[in-house]
Amino acid sequence: MAKWFAKPPSAAPLSEADRAARAKLRVGIPKVLNVWTTHQFWLGFFQALRLSPRNLVFSSDTSDAQMREYGSGRGTVDCCYPVKCVSGHYGELIFGQKRRIDILFSPMIHSLSSFMDGHVMESLACPRVMAAPENIKAGFLRERDVFAENRIAHVAPLVTLAEPKLVPRQLFDALKAVVPGLSIEETARAVEAGFATLAAFTDDLRARSRDILEWCAREGRPCIMVLARPYHMDSGIGHEIEADLQACGYPILWSQYFPTDPDLLDWIFRADLAEGLIRHPFDIDDVWPSSYSANTNEILWGAKVAARVPWITCAIRLGSYECGMDQPTFTPVQQIVERSGTLFFSFQELDSTKPAGSVKIRVETIAYYLECNSPGVMEAKLRHMDGPGPLQTARASAESPG
Numbered sequence: 001m002a003k004w005f006a007k008p009p010s011a012a013p014l015s016e017a018d019r020a021a022r023a024k025l026r027v028g029i030p031k032v033l034n035v036w037t038t039h040q041f042w043l044g045f046f047q048a049l050r051l052s053p054r055n056l057v058f059s060s061d062t063s064d065a066q067m068r069e070y071g072s073g074r075g076t077v078d079c080c081y082p083v084k085c086v087s088g089h090y091g092e093l094i095f096g097q098k099r100r101i102d103i104l105f106s107p108m109i110h111s112l113s114s115f116m117d118g119h120v121m122e123s124l125a126c127p128r129v130m131a132a133p134e135n136i137k138a139g140f141l142r143e144r145d146v147f148a149e150n151r152i153a154h155v156a157p158l159v160t161l162a163e164p165k166l167v168p169r170q171l172f173d174a175l176k177a178v179v180p181g182l183s184i185e186e187t188a189r190a191v192e193a194g195f196a197t198l199a200a201f202t203d204d205l206r207a208r209s210r211d212i213l214e215w216c217a218r219e220g221r222p223c224i225m226v227l228a229r230p231y232h233m234d235s236g237i238g239h240e241i242e243a244d245l246q247a248c249g250y251p252i253l254w255s256q257y258f259p260t261d262p263d264l265l266d267w268i269f270r271a272d273l274a275e276g277l278i279r280h281p282f283d284i285d286d287v288w289p290s291s292y293s294a295n296t297n298e299i300l301w302g303a304k305v306a307a308r309v310p311w312i313t314c315a316i317r318l319g320s321y322e323c324g325m326d327q328p329t330f331t332p333v334q335q336i337v338e339r340s341g342t343l344f345f346s347f348q349e350l351d352s353t354k355p356a357g358s359v360k361i362r363v364e365t366i367a368y369y370l371e372c373n374s375p376g377v378m379e380a381k382l383r384h385m386d387g388p389g390p391l392q393t394a395r396a397s398a399e400s401p402g
């Protein structure tokens with residue numbers, strides 16, 4: 001009985017008119033910044049509100065052409081390159097659609113739900129990322145209100161994904177005027193659906209990362225860990241450097257999607273836990289006491305993992321702009337990785353110009369170093385581990401007959 005009463009109250013049934021209006025509603029979402037790791041939340045959320053998946057439109061990857069065609073002359077004051085690019089995404093959603101969108105939904109993500117929650121001080125977003133929607137919007141209001149002209153509602157709620165209980169009210173207040181018949185109860189259920197969709201997607205990617213690691217352990221092959229922010233997955237911002245490296249035969253892992261299975265983490269951090277250096281595998285207090293930024297925390301944690309896992313013989317650090325968030329992390333990340341003997345390469349100040357020639361030369365150099373050094377790096381790191389781990393156990397069972 002107590003469990004039954006704990007359920008959120010059912011949403012009132014939707015009228016036929018509201019249902020029909022929602023079926024036609026088109027929502028454009030700029031595929032930028034932290035949307036790269038939260039897009040599944042938004043898909044799950046809007047579909048639970050009975051919007052058609054066909055009417056949920058993400059902008060394309062960042063590109064020069066996108067900025068030239070749709071964002072030119074809309075720049076505002078921000079000097080951070082990943083934030084500046086958002087103008088092109090807004091313009092594409094407003095001017096570049098065959099069928100007009102009704103809502104440009106651009107969440108001001110204040111905090112992120114991170115696997116490290118509970119072991120770090122906070123999981124906040126970069127303040128520039130959080131403020132980007134209001135900042136970029138200004139470029140479309142300068143001479144005249146482009147949103148009103150195109151009959152598009154700009155909806156930019158502040159969202160605290162690290163505090164799920166607050167999210168229904170935040171999204172309900174922002175959407176009640178534009179989603180017909182919306183109630184707070186329905187919004188709460190849709191938020192639950194959003195978190196469930198995001199969790200399922202993330203779990204799937206973590207499982208695929210584990211498959212890669214088990215393959216590396218089985219075959220004695222090296223792989224590469226990418227230490228970067230979510231927007232570096234955008235081909236126009238990260239310039240697909242990791243894809244070029246993968247084409248050289250080295251599987252890629254992103255720290256955001258590293259497997260978090262307890263058996264694996266206990267093995268990776270067993271010595272640190274035994275020595276009392278950390279209280280939990282997600283504890284980064286030993287290397288980064290001011291752990292308030294979600295993406296920074298995950299990069300520092302990824303560096304610790306890369307330093308310990310034998311088959312990760314190289315870590316690649318990507319950075320777009322030497323901002324106050326990134327700058328203090330460069331040296332600690334490099335030192336954590338290099339002190340373990342793991343190879344470390346950094347691409348900093350990536351901007352709009354893909355320096356194709358120099359990236360190609362650097363990728364070839366990295367591949368050469370990996371080829372020459374990976375066997376020694378793997379052997380040395382394996383010697384440091386406390387007994388065979390679950391990846392090697394998986395290797396043994398795969399090899400044993402029957």
Ligand code: SF4
Pocket residue numbers: 080081082083126127128129229320321322323324325326
């Ligand atoms: S972390 Fe730095 S480079 Fe990235 S969005 Fe924030 S201010 Fe820009």
